[in-house]
Amino acid sequence: MSATLTDKPTGTGTSRRLLRGLPWLVVRQHRIALACVLGLTLLTAIWIVYERHNLVQLLDAKGWPEKDAGQPLENNRGYGYITSIINGLPLILAVFIGAPLIAGDQESGTAQLVTTQSVSRRQWLIAKLGLAYTLALVSGVVLSALFTWWWKPYRSLFPSEWIDGLIFDNTGPVLPAFLLFLTAAGVTIGVLVRRVLPAMVGAFLFTAMTTLFVWDEIRVRIGVTHMFTYPLNSDLPERFNDAYEADRWVGSADGTLYNWGICAEATEKAQNSCIKEHGIVNNVIEYLDYSQMGTMQWTAAGILLAGTALLTAFTLWWTSRRPL
Amino acid sequence: MADTSTPNATSGTWALEARDLGKRYRRGWALRDCSFRIPAGRICGLVGPNGAGKSTLLGLATRQVRPSTGGLQVFGVPVDDPGVLPKIAFLGQDKPLFKRFTVAETLRMGAELNPDWDAAAAHRIVRSGNVPMDARVGTLSGGQRTRLAFALAFGKRPELLLLDEPMADLDPLARDEMSTLLMAEAVERGTTVVMSSHMLTELEDMCDYLLVVAEGRIRMAGDADALVPAHALVTGVSHDGALPPELDHHTVIEVRFLGRQFHAMIRPKGPLPADWEIAEPSLEEVLLSHLRSPDAPSLYTQGARVDAEGTQAA
Numbered sequence: 001m002s003a004t005l006t007d008k009p010t011g012t013g014t015s016r017r018l019l020r021g022l023p024w025l026v027v028r029q030h031r032i033a034l035a036c037v038l039g040l041t042l043l044t045a046i047w048i049v050y051e052r053h054n055l056v057q058l059l060d061a062k063g064w065p066e067k068d069a070g071q072p073l074e075n076n077r078g079y080g081y082i083t084s085i086i087n088g089l090p091l092i093l094a095v096f097i098g099a100p101l102i103a104g105d106q107e108s109g110t111a112q113l114v115t116t117q118s119v120s121r122r123q124w125l126i127a128k129l130g131l132a133y134t135l136a137l138v139s140g141v142v143l144s145a146l147f148t149w150w151w152k153p154y155r156s157l158f159p160s161e162w163i164d165g166l167i168f169d170n171t172g173p174v175l176p177a178f179l180l181f182l183t184a185a186g187v188t189i190g191v192l193v194r195r196v197l198p199a200m201v202g203a204f205l206f207t208a209m210t211t212l213f214v215w216d217e218i219r220v221r222i223g224v225t226h227m228f229t230y231p232l233n234s235d236l237p238e239r240f241n242d243a244y245e246a247d248r249w250v251g252s253a254d255g256t257l258y259n260w261g262i263c264a265e266a267t268e269k270a271q272n273s274c275i276k277e278h279g280i281v282n283n284v285i286e287y288l289d290y291s292q293m294g295t296m297q298w299t300a301a302g303i304l305l306a307g308t309a310l311l312t313a314f315t316l317w318w319t320s321r322r323p324l
Numbered sequence: 325m326a327d328t329s330t331p332n333a334t335s336g337t338w339a340l341e342a343r344d345l346g347k348r349y350r351r352g353w354a355l356r357d358c359s360f361r362i363p364a365g366r367i368c369g370l371v372g373p374n375g376a377g378k379s380t381l382l383g384l385a386t387r388q389v390r391p392s393t394g395g396l397q398v399f400g401v402p403v404d405d406p407g408v409l410p411k412i413a414f415l416g417q418d419k420p421l422f423k424r425f426t427v428a429e430t431l432r433m434g435a436e437l438n439p440d441w442d443a444a445a446a447h448r449i450v451r452s453g454n455v456p457m458d459a460r461v462g463t464l465s466g467g468q469r470t471r472l473a474f475a476l477a478f479g480k481r482p483e484l485l486l487l488d489e490p491m492a493d494l495d496p497l498a499r500d501e502m503s504t505l506l507m508a509e510a511v512e513r514g515t516t517v518v519m520s521s522h523m524l525t526e527l528e529d530m531c532d533y534l535l536v537v538a539e540g541r542i543r544m545a546g547d548a549d550a551l552v553p554a555h556a557l558v559t560g561v562s563h564d565g566a567l568p569p570e571l572d573h574h575t576v577i578e579v580r581f582l583g584r585q586f587h588a589m590i591r592p593k594g595p596l597p598a599d600w601e602i603a604e605p606s607l608e609e610v611l612l613s614h615l616r617s618p619d620a621p622s623l624y625t626q627g628a629r630v631d632a633e634g635t636q637a638a
């Protein structure tokens with residue numbers, strides 16, 4: 001009898017049952033969002049491979065690095081679009097995946113529907129967060145790996161410095177960590193607000209604030225800066241071409257540092273007498289070296305992952321102590 | 325009488341057992357000092373005005389809400405134990421379902437999330453209402469959606485089914501259909517049902533056990549068959565607008581004056597004066613007077629009350 005019942009056209013043929021239980025439910029519920037993000041990731045990935053291929057061919061034709069290849073990525077539309085997509089990904093994940101993840105079910109009451117089946121609230125939340133975080137991680141790892149693969153061998157040709165958000169945040173471990181953190185932030189905002197639209201607005205504002213202002217301040221403070229002193233009338237050695245100059249002074253022979261513009265006088269004469277008066281003989285720069293990038297990126301990823309863990313713990317705690 | 329169907333103190337035969345149960349929200353107590361029992365296998369009506377604490381009580385029993393004080397047991401299992409979940413099914417007021425799922429997918433959700441899923445029963449309930457399997461839930465009518473929600477609830481094979489005003493938004497035909505379905509399924513499996521409702525006639529037809537809540541406290545609990553005969557509707561002559569002293573011997577629920585006459589809903593505690601006109605009230609009348617007079621002393625029939633130690637009170 002039970003055999004005939006399972007034969008009924010319920011759309012649950014055993015061959016299609018790759019996913020069971022809660023994973024099936026969350027994938028089914030979010031399948032459109034899932035397909036969109038994965039599709040966008042795949043498209044961008046293919047595009048990066050294509051653009052890199054183009055770049056390699058162009059450089060081969062020009063005989064790079066023996067000969068100067070100019071700035072092939074300056075005003076390059078492909079590069080522009082790809083970096084826009086990758087830069088927009090945190091926003092997409094926070095606003096369209098994170099914010100409605102729990103808030104959507106709270107608003108429509110389906111949170112109640114699921115948690116009155118034979119699964120506990122915590123199991124359900126973990127399945128939901130698992131889906132969103134997996135998506136963020138997959139998307140982040142794939143795009144970051146490809147973008148790093150494109151950028152690293154040809155970094156001198158890229159219009160942005162390594163410390164710029166465009167490179168630093170989109171390569172290595174930073175991009176996946178960033179996506180995880182902002183997804184978690186979106187989820188947390190959604191859980192607090194309990195309504196989809198306000199949660200999406202909140203997640204949008206939070207992401208905009210974080211990516212446009214806050215993170216720019218944090219990024220350059222992650223690394224430990226070094227000082228380099230060189231004679232006043234000489235040029236900065238070439239090995240600092242890649243370094244990020246955090247600050248610059250002028251200094252006297254005894255090591256006293258003065259504000260860089262201290263002797264910016266109207267006439268050269270006045271300037272020279274000022275330099276003499278203070279005994280200024282050196283230029284001093286405070287810098288972050290390119291060799292620090294790896295450490296800085298892992299530190300940044302660590303900070304973001306710690307933030308993700310905190311937000312996740314808060315979400316689980318907050319939702320356990322009040323009705324969904 | 326009713327006592328024969330009331331089980332003894334062995335907790336397994338109580339579907340729901342509350343001890344000093346209370347829930348406090350920021351604005352105050354939604355439910356306070358609730359101690360009661362509901363025997364297994366009964367259809368229990370949960371009655372009370374809006375905001376009385378009915379939804380909070382159902383929320384506590386379905387783990388949506390955590391109690392501030394006291395505890396609740398479902399078939400002897402504390403409600404904070406996740407093992408309670410397979411025993412209960414809940415049908416909320418707005419019967420939330422995933423609108424983009426098809427009917428088949430909704431039933432598959434039931435199968436995926438419940439270990440004891442009864443696909444045959446769920447399909448039977450859906451099919452008997454001619455609900456198309458491949459239709460999206462969002463396109464179903466209110467009655468069809470309620471039927472699907474019922475199928476999900478009964479497919480779970482719950483021992484205790486909790487319903488929060490399940491028929492409120494249905495047309496009379498669908499309501500009749502759903503009541504019949506509910507009664508048939510519940511009786512067939514011996515499912516205990518606790519349903520809140522504002523339809524007193526609906527309760528009178530379906531329920532054999534009652535829980536009356538007002539202002540966050542239990543007003544009455546027990547067999548419907550025993551609660552009603554405990555009351556009498558008396559009419560007599562008032563003494564210059566004051567109640568006759570004879571009334572003091574009885575528990576007065578509600579009094580109304582009509583000219584020189586008074587009408588009172590009382591719980592007699594002894595013989596009544598011969599010159600009073602005595603009538604047996606209907607369940608609806610008893611419920612209405614209790615709802616109008618939330619300060620009246622509460623009434624528990626035998627077995628329905630639990631004191632703090634958990635022993636059965638007289």
